[in-house]
Amino acid sequence: MLKGKKIVLGLTGSIAVYKSCELIRLLIKSGCEVDAIMTKSASELIRPYIIEELSRSRCITDTFERTAVFDVKHISLAKKADLFVIAPATANIIGKIANGIADDMLSTTVMATKAVKMIAPAMNPDMYSNPIVQNNIKKLSSYDDYIILPSGVGDMACGDVGKGRMAEPEDIFNYIKRELSYPKLLKGKRVLVTCGATMEPIDPVRFITNHSSGKMGFAIAEVSEAMGADVTVIKANTTAKIPAGLNILNVGCARDMFETVKREYKNFDYIFMAAAVADYTPLTTAKDKIKKSDGDMTVVLKRTDDILEFLGKNKTSGQKICGFSMETRDLIENSRKKLEKKNVHMIAANSIVSEGSGFGTDTNIITILTKDKKRELPLMTKEECAFEIISELIKI
Numbered sequence: 001m002l003k004g005k006k007i008v009l010g011l012t013g014s015i016a017v018y019k020s021c022e023l024i025r026l027l028i029k030s031g032c033e034v035d036a037i038m039t040k041s042a043s044e045l046i047r048p049y050i051i052e053e054l055s056r057s058r059c060i061t062d063t064f065e066r067t068a069v070f071d072v073k074h075i076s077l078a079k080k081a082d083l084f085v086i087a088p089a090t091a092n093i094i095g096k097i098a099n100g101i102a103d104d105m106l107s108t109t110v111m112a113t114k115a116v117k118m119i120a121p122a123m124n125p126d127m128y129s130n131p132i133v134q135n136n137i138k139k140l141s142s143y144d145d146y147i148i149l150p151s152g153v154g155d156m157a158c159g160d161v162g163k164g165r166m167a168e169p170e171d172i173f174n175y176i177k178r179e180l181s182y183p184k185l186l187k188g189k190r191v192l193v194t195c196g197a198t199m200e201p202i203d204p205v206r207f208i209t210n211h212s213s214g215k216m217g218f219a220i221a222e223v224s225e226a227m228g229a230d231v232t233v234i235k236a237n238t239t240a241k242i243p244a245g246l247n248i249l250n251v252g253c254a255r256d257m258f259e260t261v262k263r264e265y266k267n268f269d270y271i272f273m274a275a276a277v278a279d280y281t282p283l284t285t286a287k288d289k290i291k292k293s294d295g296d297m298t299v300v301l302k303r304t305d306d307i308l309e310f311l312g313k314n315k316t317s318g319q320k321i322c323g324f325s326m327e328t329r330d331l332i333e334n335s336r337k338k339l340e341k342k343n344v345h346m347i348a349a350n351s352i353v354s355e356g357s358g359f360g361t362d363t364n365i366i367t368i369l370t371k372d373k374k375r376e377l378p379l380m381t382k383e384e385c386a387f388e389i390i391s392e393l394i395k396i
């Protein structure tokens with residue numbers, strides 16, 4: 001997907017600059033052309049020679065450098081970029097860009113490019129939380145062609161702990177990949193995704209749940225975002241890595257999920273119900289831990305609310321809804337029945353029995369069912385499945 005893509009990578013004076021070596025390696029390995037521009041401060045922290053070796057091209061450090069090739073470097077790089085990435089981005093470069101300052105090679109090239117600019121802030125938590133920095137970040141986010149990557153929370157090189165760490169190189173790579181891979185078909189649209197497994201409490205320490213990891217829902221959320229949507233995730237319990245920067249509403253049991261969906265659903269254009277919501281929940285939840293006794297015990301279960309059916313009945317005009325199904329047998333027949341009974345636009349049917357598909361895996365085998373169509377997808381990554389599912393729902 002990335003073969004031949006031209007990435008201009010800006011490196012600024014943060015200790016996190018060493019992590020960008022790994023980002024360059026990932027980009028080169030996937031077939032991108034990388035041109036790096038270092039600020040003077042960045043070149044004090046890491047030798048340009050390392051960047052040149054990894055990127056296999058000349059690293060630019062100075063606006064007025066005399067080059068053998070006769071071109072105006074900041075303009076030629078600005079025009080060449082399919083994507084401009086600044087990682088790490090200091091408070092200084094963010095402030096300069098937000099205020100239109102172009103006083104070195106990097107800031108001048110940023111001002112000259114029409115490419116999308118992806119910024120990965122990296123700084124000490126006190127710098128990051130400084131209202132001036134936050135205002136600059138907010139200002140850049142308000143432009144269509146700037147994407148500000150979420151900063152991580154954790155230990156800093158300076159010894160502080162808090163928010164401001166640069167996103168991990170692999171995560172930045174994935175953002176780049178998604179940004180360059182998907183058409184912006186969801187621009188201006190709002191997408192709601194439910195994901196994970198609900199937890200139905202028996203007593204304060206025990207619960208009933210299922211194996212849903214949340215990976216499929218997160219993939220839909222991330223791809224929707226890369227396609228330009230404003231995304232909200234209603235998340236039950238998940239074991240998958242939670243993508244940074246998503247707008248997440250946490251819920252516990254099926255009842256919570258239902259209440260949250262009921263409260264939120266009217267605000268969205270597309271809804272993907274990827275969560276595995278319990279069909280049954282304990283009739284009562286014991287206040288205290290149930291004590292062990294010698295005999296057997298019975299937990300009486302009652303039906304939960306059918307959230308998909310609620311959405312099918314109450315959907316607003318223009319709103320499109322995709323449910324998910326997972327079966328151990330008669331997958332297509334049961335899923336088609338679900339599509340009709342729930343009165344939704346689409347069901348993504350997962351087989352739990354096929355190799356490489358189902359809970360917790362990175363791949364899936366999905367059949368997409370709509371009123372008059374059945375499309376069987378081959379084994380794909382969950383991200384690839386997500387793109388196909390979203391694209392089909394958009395077409396309806």
Ligand SMILES: Cc1cc2nc3c(=O)[nH]c(=O)nc-3n(C[C@H](O)[C@H](O)[C@H](O)COP(=O)(O)O)c2cc1C
Pocket residue numbers: 011012013014015016039040041042089090091092093122123124127
């Ligand atoms: C060792 C060291 C580490 C630094 N780390 C950061 C950092 O993580 N984030 C930041 O915004 N500034 C950091 N700074 C300060 C910047 O390097 C300084 O603001 C500089 O002017 C940035 O220039 P530039 O944006 O042109 O690269 C650091 C400075 C030093 C000496």
